[in-house]
Amino acid sequence: SQQGEEDPQALSIQEGENATMNCSYKTSINNLQWYRQNSGRGLVHLILIRSNEREKHSGRLRVTLDTSKKSSSLLITASRAADTASYFCATDASLGNTPLVFGKGTRLSVIA
Amino acid sequence: GAVVSQHPSRVICKSGTSVKIECRSLDFQATTMFWYRQFPKQSLMLMATSNEGSKATYEQGVEKDKFLINHASLTLSTLTVTSAHPEDSSFYICSARDLGGGNQPQHFGDGTRLSIL
Numbered sequence: 338s339q340q341g342e343e344d345p346q347a348l349s350i351q352e353g354e355n356a357t358m359n360c361s362y363k364t365s366i367n368n369l370q371w372y373r374q375n376s377g378r379g380l381v382h383l384i385l386i387r388s389n390e391r392e393k394h395s396g397r398l399r400v401t402l403d404t405s406k407k408s409s410s411l412l413i414t415a416s417r418a419a420d421t422a423s424y425f426c427a428t429d430a431s432l433g434n435t436p437l438v439f440g441k442g443t444r445l446s447v448i449a
Numbered sequence: 450g451a452v453v454s455q456h457p458s459r460v461i462c463k464s465g466t467s468v469k470i471e472c473r474s475l476d477f478q479a480t481t482m483f484w485y486r487q488f489p490k491q492s493l494m495l496m497a498t499s500n501e502g503s504k505a506t507y508e509q510g511v512e513k514d515k516f517l518i519n520h521a522s523l524t525l526s527t528l529t530v531t532s533a534h535p536e537d538s539s540f541y542i543c544s545a546r547d548l549g550g551g552n553q554p555q556h557f558g559d560g561t562r563l564s565i566l
Contacts, residue, residue: 379559434481
């Protein structure tokens with residue numbers, strides 16, 4: 338079952354602007370991951386942040402994690418039209434053979 | 450890096466047909482693979498956990514006789530949608546993790562879009 342909520346559900350911005358997406362979850366986690374999905378395609382892993390980490394960067398991506406609030410955010414800086422996609426957070430209870438639990442996702446549209 | 454291959458990418462077939470979807474881990478062994486289903490504009494919902502050499506574990510509400518899972522080797526899991534009907538039309542995605550690689554994320558196949566006419 339889905340345990341997380343993401344907001345906003347949809348976000349439309351101009352190219353060059355920053356995009357922030359938020360994710361909340363309900364149970365304890367080992368790590369939280371963010372994925373991107375272009376329309377009709379599979380998932381592309383963006384970044385993994387462990388429960389003992391508070392912030393992580395990868396290129397134009399910045400992820401924060403607040404385990405006390407059970408929330409995470411994904412910031413995409415200097416957005417490009419190619420960033421248009423759906424973004425999902427997924428929580429991982431362990432690094433063993435456990436499935437990911439996905440949030441509902443944010444549909445990002447970057448307008449050129 | 451580790452790659453998961455899923456085949457076919459798209460299936461269009463008549464109602465009543467059974468459809469088999471393959472999920473392969475290309476450069477690592479996966480004792481466990483996961484099958485997800487995604488309806489349009491929705492998130493991924495876990496259907497079942499595929500375990501090599503044993504029975505799959507199905508999520509509540511997923512019919513095991515409808516969605517047959519076989520994980521016969523450490524690199525291959527198959528999902529067969531039996532006697533598919535239009536309501537089974539969806540995007541099916543598998544994933545697996547390389548447990549031998551330390552803190553690795555799960556790797557996803559490119560998905561299979563199933564359309565039942």
